[in-house]
Amino acid sequence: xxxxxxxxxxxxxxxxxxxxxxxxxxxxxxxxxxxxxxxxxxxxxxxxxxxxxxxxxxxxxxxxxxxxxxxxxxxxxxxxxxxxxxxxxxxxxxxxxxxxxxxxxxxxxxxxxxxxxxxxxxxxxxxxxxxxxxxxxxxxxxxxxxxxxxxxxxxxxxxxxxxxxxxxxxxxxxxxxxxxxxxxxxxxxxxxxxxxxxxxxxxxx
Amino acid sequence: xxxxxxxxxxxxxxxxxxxxxxxxxxxxxxxxxxxxxxxxxxxxxxxxxxxxxxxxxxxxxxxxxxxxxxxxxxxxxxxxxxxxxxxxxxxxxxxxxxxxxxxxxxxxxxxxxxxxxxxxxxxxxxxxxxxxxxxxxxxxxxxxxxxxxxxxxxxxxxxxxxxxxxxxxxxxxxxxxxxxxxxxxxxxxxxxxxxxxxxxxxxxxxxxxxxxxxxxxxxxxxxxxxxxxxxxxxxxxxxxxxxxxxxxxxxxxxxxxxxxxxxxx
Amino acid sequence: xxxxxxxxxxxxxxxxxxxxxxxxxxxxxxxxxxxxxxxxxxxxxxxxxxxxxxxxxxxxxxxxxxxxxxxxxxxxxxxxxxxxxxxxxxxxxxxxxxxxxxxxxxxxxxxxxxxxxxxxxxxxxxxxxxxxxxxxxxxxxxxxxxxxxxxxxxxxxxxxxxxxxxxxxxxxxxxxxxxxxxxxxxxxxxxxxxxxxxxxxxxxxxxxxxxxxxxxxxxxxxxxxxxxxxxxxxxxxxxxxxxxxxxxxxxxxxxxxxxxxxxxxx
Numbered sequence: 225x226x227x228x229x230x231x232x233x234x235x236x237x238x239x240x241x242x243x244x245x246x247x248x249x250x251x252x253x254x255x256x257x258x259x260x261x262x263x264x265x266x267x268x269x270x271x272x273x274x275x276x277x278x279x280x281x282x283x284x285x286x287x288x289x290x291x292x293x294x295x296x297x298x299x300x301x302x303x304x305x306x307x308x309x310x311x312x313x314x315x316x317x318x319x320x321x322x323x324x325x326x327x328x329x330x331x332x333x334x335x336x337x338x339x340x341x342x343x344x345x346x347x348x349x350x351x352x353x354x355x356x357x358x359x360x361x362x363x364x365x366x367x368x369x370x371x372x373x374x375x376x377x378x379x380x381x382x383x384x385x386x387x388x389x390x391x392x393x394x395x396x397x398x399x400x401x402x403x404x405x406x407x408x409x410x411x412x413x414x415x416x417x418x419x420x421x422x423x424x425x426x427x428x429x
Numbered sequence: 430x431x432x433x434x435x436x437x438x439x440x441x442x443x444x445x446x447x448x449x450x451x452x453x454x455x456x457x458x459x460x461x462x463x464x465x466x467x468x469x470x471x472x473x474x475x476x477x478x479x480x481x482x483x484x485x486x487x488x489x490x491x492x493x494x495x496x497x498x499x500x501x502x503x504x505x506x507x508x509x510x511x512x513x514x515x516x517x518x519x520x521x522x523x524x525x526x527x528x529x530x531x532x533x534x535x536x537x538x539x540x541x542x543x544x545x546x547x548x549x550x551x552x553x554x555x556x557x558x559x560x561x562x563x564x565x566x567x568x569x570x571x572x573x574x575x576x577x578x579x580x581x582x583x584x585x586x587x588x589x590x591x592x593x594x595x596x597x598x599x600x601x602x603x604x605x606x607x608x609x610x611x612x613x614x615x616x617x618x619x620x621x622x623x624x625x626x627x628x629x630x631x632x633x634x635x636x637x638x639x640x641x642x643x644x645x646x647x648x649x650x651x652x653x654x655x656x657x658x659x660x661x662x663x664x665x666x667x668x669x670x671x672x673x674x675x676x677x678x679x680x681x682x683x684x685x686x687x688x689x690x691x692x693x694x
Numbered sequence: 695x696x697x698x699x700x701x702x703x704x705x706x707x708x709x710x711x712x713x714x715x716x717x718x719x720x721x722x723x724x725x726x727x728x729x730x731x732x733x734x735x736x737x738x739x740x741x742x743x744x745x746x747x748x749x750x751x752x753x754x755x756x757x758x759x760x761x762x763x764x765x766x767x768x769x770x771x772x773x774x775x776x777x778x779x780x781x782x783x784x785x786x787x788x789x790x791x792x793x794x795x796x797x798x799x800x801x802x803x804x805x806x807x808x809x810x811x812x813x814x815x816x817x818x819x820x821x822x823x824x825x826x827x828x829x830x831x832x833x834x835x836x837x838x839x840x841x842x843x844x845x846x847x848x849x850x851x852x853x854x855x856x857x858x859x860x861x862x863x864x865x866x867x868x869x870x871x872x873x874x875x876x877x878x879x880x881x882x883x884x885x886x887x888x889x890x891x892x893x894x895x896x897x898x899x900x901x902x903x904x905x906x907x908x909x910x911x912x913x914x915x916x917x918x919x920x921x922x923x924x925x926x927x928x929x930x931x932x933x934x935x936x937x938x939x940x941x942x943x944x945x946x947x948x949x950x951x952x953x954x955x956x957x958x959x960x
Contacts (some may be wrong), residue, residue: 368578368579368624369578369579369581369582371579371624372576372578372579372580372581372582372583372620372621372624373579373582373583373586375579375620375621375623375624376583376616376617376620377583377586392592393586393592393593396591396592397582397583397585397586397591397592398582400582400585400591400592401578401581401582401585426592427592436737437735437737437835437838437840439835439836439838439840439864440864441864441866443866464868466866469879471860471866471868471870472868472869472870473870474869474870475868475869492864492866493866493867493868494828494832494835494864494865494866494867495865497828497867498832498865537836
């Protein structure tokens with residue numbers, strides 16, 4: 225069995241009109257056995273950037289701490305907040321450092337850039353090859369399901385509430401067809417004015 | 430050197446995706462028309478959806494040689510049935526026939542996923558889906574094939590209204606109107622074409638209407654063609670076969686096919 | 695002495711029943727096929743042909759295949775015809791095992807003769823040959839004893855339409871305006887599709903021949919199991935014609951400058 229499916233879990237991010245959304249499921253599994261249903265896979269990086277990771281849970285936690293360190297170092301050295309695109313490259317190079325013994329996670333970055341409030345999303349593979357997508361990015365054990373639903377539901381220039389509905393429906397319906405993801409969903413939406421987080425009532429089976 | 434045995438592999442995968450949705454008084458059965466092996470596109474037009482009777486359509490997906498042979502065997506059994514009973518076989522009986530035929534080859538299976546769609550004797554739209562060895566059930570909608578995992582969750586959401594709350598004081602509709610279903614089918618396939626390399630080229634949608642349902646609005650849609658029913662196999666039936674089909678009341682006046690282009694990359 | 699009458703006249707097998715004690719209903723049966731263990735199924739092709747290519751054009755279909763039959767990497771037979779006329783409006787091209795192809799030729803020739811003896815005026819066209827071949831190939835694969843070939847069937851149907859189809863050892867079938875088998879599916883198919891699909895009008899015979907020649911030349915340059923000696927067959931309303939072997943003009947001057955080809959050793 226693949227290490228990428230050992231703990232299960234999925235993440236998706238979408239671009240809206242002057243806003244981004246990123247969401248993950250809450251399951252932590254040991255292969256087919258569900259261990260916890262409060263395992264969040266999306267973490268704040270700055271007030272306007274979030275990082276989601278799907279894959280091996282221990283690497284998710286390791287990298288969450290590692291990126292907190294790296295972003296703190298960046299902030300101290302540069303005396304300014306990191307930009308989403310810069311952070312994406314930081315993620316990429318951190319993963320590529322371990323090119324021949326990789327962390328078993330696929331990350332997704334979502335944020336608004338500081339000056340222009342331009343929405344930004346990106347994902348990479350386990351060794352840091354960046355995918356700067358326009359509309360949405362997905363990763364995790366429900367990748368193909370997420371692609372299928374998102375491709376049909378997503379449209380450009382959604383307002384924050386509509387984007388919230390779109391990403392929620394996409395993730396919930398995708399993870400309901402994935403045995404390794406689900407057991408609750410958390411959605412984060414970032415707008416220039418505010419960011420909000422909602423835990424959704426989803427199927428718990 | 431120790432002799433290692435390399436066995437002939439009698440199977441391959443030919444890509445593509447099929448989909449069927451049942452309405453209250455109609456059924457839509459669709460499939461893309463690309464046939465591939467690995468990264469090689471063999472042809473851009475190889476039908477995967479076949480008319481069986483004037484009320485039943487079968488979509489087959491998986492190993493194309495098994496699929497084509499299976500469809501021809503089903504069609505032959507249906508022709509025999511029609512001659513013996515002087516009527517076409519009812520949909521639920523076709524479903525059971527297919528299960529028997531699939532299970533008969535349990536230990537050398539047809540590597541094919543089948544979806545049977547059509548109109549039941551009570552006039553309701555119905556979809557039956559099968560696994561390669563004959564397990565089957567009646568459903569309202571089903572996707573199968575290469576892009577099943579992309580399409581099925583979308584259908585859960587849009588057909589079964591999964592994860593959607595009903596309007597206050599109301600309930601979700603049990604069946605969708607034909608136009609909505611056609612839009613969903615087209616959206617499903619354009620989405621699958623975008624994200625799956627084995628899906629594309631063309632889309633063939635069969636629409637079967639219950640006897641009492643009007644076809645006026647359907648025939649106004651672009652690319653919709655009424656099809657005449659016979660029991661022919663290759664599309665060029667001999668006159669006596671056509672006559673035999675007509676004699677048992679198989680005229681196919683309520684079946685339509687809609688062809689659309691999909692991206693070819 | 696074997697005391698069971700049902701066993702009289704049958705070879706006695708002392709290993710199974712040394713004292714002839716079997717009751718009648720369970721007497722030792724001979725195997726259904728006494729030589730069953732000796733029957734060998736085709737596990738791999740031996741003497742092989744390479745690509746077959748074909749396309750539809752204005753007046754019908756055109757097929758081409760080179761004249762080489764290889765024995766592994768050895769160019770064993772250099773004057774083999776891999777295009778075979780079937781009836782009066784069909785041409786069959788074959789790659790893969792050449793002995794299996796000869797068996798298929800024999801089977802089809804017998805079929806045509808049998809049809810001829812009926813004298814009912816019925817002619818087998820390309821669709822019939824295609825269906826017949828697909829059944830033979832599928833049945834053999836289902837017996838786990840395949841005929842190890844990729845076949846291309848071309849012809850003119852009774853209604854005047856052209857026909858081009860493919861059948862292989864698995865029983866896989868398809869029809870397409872252009873077909874290329876084997877190595878040709880990588881090298882020739884893109885050239886053929888570019889010529890046919892992108893062309894608003896059906897190709898003329900001259901255009902069809904020129905693209906076929908281009909494909910065969912390119913295949914000769916890049917396919918190590920090919921030969922610069924090939925035949926082109928066409929089926930039109932006038933019937934089937936198979937050309938004499940053709941040689942494509944090739945240029946090898948550039949090879950001198952390429953490391954590994956020319957005189958230099960390093």
